[in-house]
Amino acid sequence: MATTLDLHCHSEASEDSRAPVEAYLNWIKLRRHERPLDGIVLTEHRQFNRAADYRALEDKFGIVVLKASEVETDYGHVLVFGVNDDILRRFDFSNVRLNAQELIDGVAEMGGVAVPCHPGRPNVGLCEHYEKKPPLENVLAVELLNGGSRKGENERTELLVTRHGYRTTGGSDSHLVSLIGLCATRFEADIRTIEDLVRELKGGRYEAVDFRPRRKAIPRAVHVEAR
């Protein structure tokens, strides 16, 4: 059974979000016809929200809620899936200058996956860093579709993906309830746990999917001849 997950969103546990997790799930339930999500992955900024337990909310809404992190490195921001005690002991997630190569390799050694996010974004995305520094090794996937991207940023990521052959994910990068699920990742496999997710990100089949509403074309002005 295929699974569609928003792999990048922030709850009120992140300092710059005001979105309660329950409100996200309620919104997904109401908007499933537009954004058919099976679950979300909370990627709180510079931390792993170890204490949070969303099992009751998962049961209430029938939506998977998994936990991950968004950390900051010398190559921009990176999503870390499969965070465990070993990873937290080795890397200080509050450090905004983590070594990206060490993070990617270390997380992989310790059972997780690190996915650079919004690569096309200035200053905090891979593309800009690749212009000045050698490309990172052992990158499995990058976030091709980011719901918070500005014009041209996702397009810049497309060029990066073409050049380096990375797999692609999608996530809304939502900090507000109504933005959840605008971009997501569709997996061919059934995903219910973070272990499932890590396994599929490493070797499974998945693609970024875009649920952003298409802008309506602006009608062209019609010139009417004066009689």
Next chain:
Amino acid sequence: MAVQYDPALIGRVFEETEPVPVTAEQIKAFCRAIDETNPLFTDEAAASAGANGGLVAPPSFAVTFRNGRDFFKHVPRFGTRGFDAGKDVEFVAPIRPGDKIRLASHVKEIYEKTGRSGSMVFVVIRSTLSNQNDEVVAHIDHRFMSRT
């Protein structure tokens, strides 16, 4: 290198204001100013029959209390530029006429982040509002951003 600061700054109250008395007239004037018409905040008779057992201030009244004169001298600075990055207010208990409200402020948190426009340091100052019975009525978190 991570942002450098003295960890002893965190949590230490650097300022406490003198108690400011609250009157029913002040509450009503505030309501008029923000076009608040809920009788729980504007009409003593109706409010006495309500859940609070009397007139109370609308929640946003909490932000009308000023910090002390030296408040900004105590905000740690990083870099030369920055701005007020907003406020979060947590309402804990109603403010009533006759209350005497004082503010105690401390540095709650200092953290660094990176974004499209570069590196930033955020300082969060928490002002806790308490009444004459030492009951906390609200917390206000002031967030200041500095460019590094």
